[in-house]
Amino acid sequence: MTQVAPRRLDTFTLASEPGNERLALARVAGAVKDLGLDGRRLERLKTAVAEATMNAIEHGNRNHPEIPVEIEVTQDGDRIVVAISDQGGQQCPEPGDSPEEPDLDRKLDGGQSPRGWGLFLIRNMVDAMEVTTDGQRHTIWLTMRTGGAAHDERV
Amino acid sequence: MTSACEATTRVLPGTAVIELSGEVDGAAATVLTAAYERAVTEGPDTSTVVLDFAAVDYINSTGIALIVSVLARARAERRKVVASGLSPHYREIFDITRLSDFIELFPDLDRAVSQLTPPAA
Numbered sequence: 045m046t047q048v049a050p051r052r053l054d055t056f057t058l059a060s061e062p063g064n065e066r067l068a069l070a071r072v073a074g075a076v077k078d079l080g081l082d083g084r085r086l087e088r089l090k091t092a093v094a095e096a097t098m099n100a101i102e103h104g105n106r107n108h109p110e111i112p113v114e115i116e117v118t119q120d121g122d123r124i125v126v127a128i129s130d131q132g133g134q135q136c137p138e139p140g141d142s143p144e145e146p147d148l149d150r151k152l153d154g155g156q157s158p159r160g161w162g163l164f165l166i167r168n169m170v171d172a173m174e175v176t177t178d179g180q181r182h183t184i185w186l187t188m189r190t191g192g193a194a195h196d197e198r199v
Numbered sequence: 200m201t202s203a204c205e206a207t208t209r210v211l212p213g214t215a216v217i218e219l220s221g222e223v224d225g226a227a228a229t230v231l232t233a234a235y236e237r238a239v240t241e242g243p244d245t246s247t248v249v250l251d252f253a254a255v256d257y258i259n260s261t262g263i264a265l266i267v268s269v270l271a272r273a274r275a276e277r278r279k280v281v282a283s284g285l286s287p288h289y290r291e292i293f294d295i296t297r298l299s300d301f302i303e304l305f306p307d308l309d310r311a312v313s314q315l316t317p318p319a320a
Contacts, residue, residue, distance in 0.1 A: 158271070
Protein backbone atom coordinates (compact mmCIF):
# COMPACT_ATOMS: atom_id res chain seq x y z
CA MET A 45 0.00 0.00 0.00
CA THR A 46 1.31 3.45 -0.90
CA GLN A 47 1.88 5.76 2.05
CA VAL A 48 0.93 9.38 1.40
CA ALA A 49 3.02 11.95 3.25
CA PRO A 50 1.15 14.32 5.57
CA ARG A 51 0.14 17.48 3.76
CA ARG A 52 0.37 20.85 5.45
CA LEU A 53 -2.84 22.77 4.74
CA ASP A 54 -2.10 26.00 6.58
CA THR A 55 0.21 27.49 9.16
CA PHE A 56 -0.25 30.85 10.81
CA THR A 57 0.28 32.85 13.98
CA LEU A 58 -2.03 35.03 16.05
CA ALA A 59 -1.33 37.73 18.61
CA SER A 60 -2.23 36.60 22.12
CA GLU A 61 -5.25 38.85 22.52
CA PRO A 62 -8.65 37.82 23.84
CA GLY A 63 -11.08 37.21 20.99
CA ASN A 64 -8.46 36.02 18.51
CA GLU A 65 -9.70 32.47 18.95
CA ARG A 66 -12.49 33.47 16.54
CA LEU A 67 -9.86 34.18 13.88
CA ALA A 68 -8.30 30.76 14.52
CA LEU A 69 -11.54 28.84 14.10
CA ALA A 70 -12.43 30.71 10.89
CA ARG A 71 -9.03 30.09 9.39
CA VAL A 72 -8.97 26.39 10.31
CA ALA A 73 -12.49 25.98 8.94
CA GLY A 74 -11.29 27.50 5.67
CA ALA A 75 -8.26 25.19 5.55
CA VAL A 76 -10.34 22.00 5.90
CA LYS A 77 -13.40 23.03 3.89
CA ASP A 78 -12.69 20.71 0.96
CA LEU A 79 -11.83 17.61 2.99
CA GLY A 80 -15.34 16.24 3.35
CA LEU A 81 -15.81 16.79 7.08
CA ASP A 82 -19.56 16.82 7.63
CA GLY A 83 -21.16 19.93 9.08
CA ARG A 84 -21.64 18.52 12.55
CA ARG A 85 -18.03 17.38 12.90
CA LEU A 86 -16.78 20.65 11.44
CA GLU A 87 -18.65 22.55 14.17
CA ARG A 88 -17.04 20.29 16.78
CA LEU A 89 -13.58 20.91 15.36
CA LYS A 90 -14.22 24.67 15.34
CA THR A 91 -15.24 24.62 19.00
CA ALA A 92 -12.16 22.59 19.95
CA VAL A 93 -9.86 24.93 18.01
CA ALA A 94 -11.44 27.99 19.64
CA GLU A 95 -11.12 26.55 23.15
CA ALA A 96 -7.53 25.40 22.66
CA THR A 97 -6.56 28.76 21.18
CA MET A 98 -8.22 30.57 24.06
CA ASN A 99 -6.23 28.45 26.53
CA ALA A 100 -3.02 29.20 24.62
CA ILE A 101 -3.73 32.94 24.69
CA GLU A 102 -4.81 33.15 28.33
CA HIS A 103 -2.95 30.43 30.20
CA GLY A 104 0.00 29.81 27.87
CA ASN A 105 0.98 33.27 26.69
CA ARG A 106 -0.75 35.13 29.54
CA ASN A 107 -2.45 37.56 27.16
CA HIS A 108 0.88 39.02 26.03
CA PRO A 109 0.04 40.13 22.46
CA GLU A 110 3.68 40.05 21.39
CA ILE A 111 3.93 36.31 22.11
CA PRO A 112 2.23 34.57 19.19
CA VAL A 113 0.05 31.50 19.22
CA GLU A 114 1.20 29.23 16.38
CA ILE A 115 -1.30 27.07 14.54
CA GLU A 116 -0.61 24.37 11.97
CA VAL A 117 -3.24 22.38 10.10
CA THR A 118 -2.17 19.08 8.51
CA GLN A 119 -3.93 16.34 6.60
CA ASP A 120 -2.57 12.87 7.27
CA GLY A 121 -4.61 10.30 5.36
CA ASP A 122 -8.15 10.54 6.69
CA ARG A 123 -7.02 12.53 9.73
CA ILE A 124 -7.01 16.30 10.14
CA VAL A 125 -4.48 17.34 12.78
CA VAL A 126 -4.48 20.86 14.23
CA ALA A 127 -1.46 21.76 16.39
CA ILE A 128 -1.83 24.86 18.58
CA SER A 129 1.35 26.04 20.33
CA ASP A 130 2.09 28.65 22.96
CA GLN A 131 5.10 29.49 25.09
CA GLY A 132 3.61 28.59 28.44
CA GLY A 133 5.68 25.47 29.14
CA GLN A 134 4.11 23.07 31.60
CA GLN A 135 0.93 24.89 32.45
CA CYS A 136 -0.73 25.22 35.79
CA PRO A 137 -4.45 25.88 35.84
CA GLU A 138 -5.70 29.33 36.73
CA PRO A 139 -7.47 29.81 40.05
CA GLY A 140 -11.09 28.90 39.41
CA ASP A 141 -10.20 26.63 36.49
CA SER A 142 -10.43 23.40 38.39
CA PRO A 143 -8.21 20.60 37.08
CA GLU A 144 -10.86 18.10 38.14
CA GLU A 145 -13.57 16.91 35.77
CA PRO A 146 -16.39 19.46 35.66
CA ASP A 147 -19.36 18.28 37.70
CA LEU A 148 -22.49 20.30 37.01
CA ASP A 149 -24.22 19.22 40.21
CA ARG A 150 -21.31 20.52 42.25
CA LYS A 151 -21.09 23.69 40.19
CA LEU A 152 -24.76 24.41 40.83
CA ASP A 153 -24.33 23.78 44.55
CA GLY A 154 -21.27 26.04 44.77
CA GLY A 155 -18.87 23.16 45.40
CA GLN A 156 -17.00 23.78 42.16
CA SER A 157 -16.31 26.94 40.16
CA PRO A 158 -18.78 27.54 37.30
CA ARG A 159 -15.72 27.70 35.03
CA GLY A 160 -13.37 24.92 33.96
CA TRP A 161 -15.17 23.63 30.84
CA GLY A 162 -12.44 24.30 28.26
CA LEU A 163 -10.45 21.06 28.28
CA PHE A 164 -13.61 19.04 28.88
CA LEU A 165 -15.18 20.51 25.74
CA ILE A 166 -12.04 19.96 23.67
CA ARG A 167 -11.80 16.30 24.72
CA ASN A 168 -15.43 15.72 23.84
CA MET A 169 -15.35 17.52 20.51
CA VAL A 170 -12.47 15.80 18.71
CA ASP A 171 -11.50 12.18 18.06
CA ALA A 172 -8.18 12.56 19.89
CA MET A 173 -6.36 15.18 21.93
CA GLU A 174 -2.72 15.11 22.95
CA VAL A 175 -0.55 17.61 24.79
CA THR A 176 3.23 17.90 24.44
CA THR A 177 5.72 20.19 26.09
CA ASP A 178 9.20 20.92 24.78
CA GLY A 179 10.88 23.46 27.03
CA GLN A 180 8.64 26.50 26.95
CA ARG A 181 6.78 25.32 23.87
CA HIS A 182 3.46 23.81 24.83
CA THR A 183 1.38 22.24 22.06
CA ILE A 184 -2.08 20.75 21.98
CA TRP A 185 -2.74 18.36 19.09
CA LEU A 186 -6.33 17.95 17.95
CA THR A 187 -7.20 15.08 15.63
CA MET A 188 -10.42 14.68 13.69
CA ARG A 189 -11.05 11.94 11.16
CA THR A 190 -12.80 13.03 7.99
CA GLY A 191 -14.78 9.81 7.76
CA GLY A 192 -16.37 10.05 11.22
CA ALA A 193 -15.62 7.98 14.28
CA ALA A 194 -17.17 5.74 16.91
CA HIS A 195 -17.00 8.86 19.12
CA ASP A 196 -20.07 10.12 17.24
CA GLU A 197 -22.22 7.23 18.40
CA ARG A 198 -22.08 8.37 21.99
CA VAL A 199 -24.18 11.50 21.59
CA MET B 200 -16.08 39.48 12.73
CA THR B 201 -16.91 39.38 16.43
CA SER B 202 -20.19 40.74 17.75
CA ALA B 203 -20.78 41.74 21.34
CA CYS B 204 -23.55 40.05 23.25
CA GLU B 205 -26.81 41.98 23.52
CA ALA B 206 -29.91 41.06 25.47
CA THR B 207 -33.55 42.13 25.31
CA THR B 208 -35.78 41.27 28.24
CA ARG B 209 -39.57 40.87 28.02
CA VAL B 210 -41.74 40.09 30.99
CA LEU B 211 -44.86 38.00 30.41
CA PRO B 212 -47.28 36.55 32.97
CA GLY B 213 -45.14 34.25 35.10
CA THR B 214 -42.39 34.09 32.51
CA ALA B 215 -39.52 36.36 31.51
CA VAL B 216 -37.87 36.08 28.12
CA ILE B 217 -34.23 37.07 27.59
CA GLU B 218 -33.44 37.20 23.88
CA LEU B 219 -29.69 37.05 23.37
CA SER B 220 -27.74 37.94 20.27
CA GLY B 221 -24.07 38.00 19.26
CA GLU B 222 -21.49 36.05 21.21
CA VAL B 223 -21.98 34.47 24.61
CA ASP B 224 -18.46 34.56 26.01
CA GLY B 225 -16.69 36.11 28.98
CA ALA B 226 -17.54 39.60 27.74
CA ALA B 227 -21.25 38.78 27.99
CA ALA B 228 -21.18 38.57 31.80
CA THR B 229 -22.44 42.10 32.48
CA VAL B 230 -25.14 41.91 29.80
CA LEU B 231 -26.46 38.53 30.89
CA THR B 232 -26.42 39.37 34.60
CA ALA B 233 -28.20 42.69 33.99
CA ALA B 234 -30.79 40.99 31.76
CA TYR B 235 -31.54 38.40 34.43
CA GLU B 236 -31.76 41.13 37.07
CA ARG B 237 -34.24 43.06 34.92
CA ALA B 238 -36.27 39.91 34.33
CA VAL B 239 -36.79 39.20 38.01
CA THR B 240 -37.14 42.82 39.08
CA GLU B 241 -39.72 43.78 36.47
CA GLY B 242 -41.50 40.47 36.88
CA PRO B 243 -41.39 39.59 40.58
CA ASP B 244 -43.83 36.70 39.95
CA THR B 245 -41.55 35.26 37.29
CA SER B 246 -41.24 31.54 37.87
CA THR B 247 -39.56 30.70 34.55
CA VAL B 248 -36.79 32.47 32.66
CA VAL B 249 -36.45 31.70 28.96
CA LEU B 250 -33.00 32.18 27.43
CA ASP B 251 -33.42 32.48 23.68
CA PHE B 252 -30.27 31.74 21.67
CA ALA B 253 -31.76 32.01 18.15
CA ALA B 254 -29.60 35.04 17.29
CA VAL B 255 -26.46 33.78 19.07
CA ASP B 256 -23.66 32.73 16.75
CA TYR B 257 -21.00 31.66 19.25
CA ILE B 258 -20.90 30.24 22.78
CA ASN B 259 -17.57 29.33 24.37
CA SER B 260 -16.60 27.67 27.64
CA THR B 261 -16.72 30.99 29.51
CA GLY B 262 -20.21 31.52 28.13
CA ILE B 263 -21.17 28.06 29.40
CA ALA B 264 -19.87 29.12 32.81
CA LEU B 265 -22.10 32.23 32.68
CA ILE B 266 -25.13 30.10 31.87
CA VAL B 267 -24.23 27.83 34.81
CA SER B 268 -24.09 30.90 37.07
CA VAL B 269 -27.49 32.13 35.90
CA LEU B 270 -28.94 28.65 36.37
CA ALA B 271 -27.45 28.39 39.88
CA ARG B 272 -28.95 31.72 40.87
CA ALA B 273 -32.34 30.86 39.38
CA ARG B 274 -32.42 27.55 41.22
CA ALA B 275 -31.54 29.26 44.48
CA GLU B 276 -34.50 31.59 43.84
CA ARG B 277 -36.72 28.61 42.93
CA ARG B 278 -37.07 29.69 39.34
CA LYS B 279 -36.89 27.45 36.31
CA VAL B 280 -34.64 28.20 33.33
CA VAL B 281 -35.49 26.98 29.84
CA ALA B 282 -33.68 27.60 26.55
CA SER B 283 -34.84 28.01 22.97
CA GLY B 284 -33.32 28.50 19.56
CA LEU B 285 -30.09 26.57 20.14
CA SER B 286 -28.41 25.24 17.00
CA PRO B 287 -27.90 21.45 16.83
CA HIS B 288 -24.22 21.97 17.75
CA TYR B 289 -24.98 23.94 20.89
CA ARG B 290 -27.78 21.53 21.82
CA GLU B 291 -25.10 18.86 21.73
CA ILE B 292 -22.89 20.96 24.01
CA PHE B 293 -25.83 21.42 26.41
CA ASP B 294 -26.16 17.61 26.41
CA ILE B 295 -22.45 16.93 26.92
CA THR B 296 -22.18 19.42 29.79
CA ARG B 297 -25.50 18.09 31.23
CA LEU B 298 -27.01 21.58 31.16
CA SER B 299 -29.95 19.97 29.36
CA ASP B 300 -30.62 17.88 32.49
CA PHE B 301 -31.52 21.14 34.25
CA ILE B 302 -32.63 23.39 31.39
CA GLU B 303 -35.52 22.24 29.22
CA LEU B 304 -34.77 22.89 25.55
CA PHE B 305 -37.34 24.18 23.07
CA PRO B 306 -36.73 24.35 19.33
CA ASP B 307 -37.85 27.99 19.16
CA LEU B 308 -39.10 30.83 21.29
CA ASP B 309 -42.72 30.67 20.08
CA ARG B 310 -43.05 27.08 21.24
CA ALA B 311 -41.41 27.86 24.57
CA VAL B 312 -43.67 30.83 25.24
CA SER B 313 -46.86 29.10 24.14
CA GLN B 314 -46.11 26.20 26.44
CA LEU B 315 -45.07 28.30 29.42
CA THR B 316 -47.59 31.11 29.48
CA PRO B 317 -51.32 30.68 30.15
CA PRO B 318 -53.56 31.24 27.12
CA ALA B 319 -55.24 34.66 27.02
CA ALA B 320 -58.72 34.63 28.56
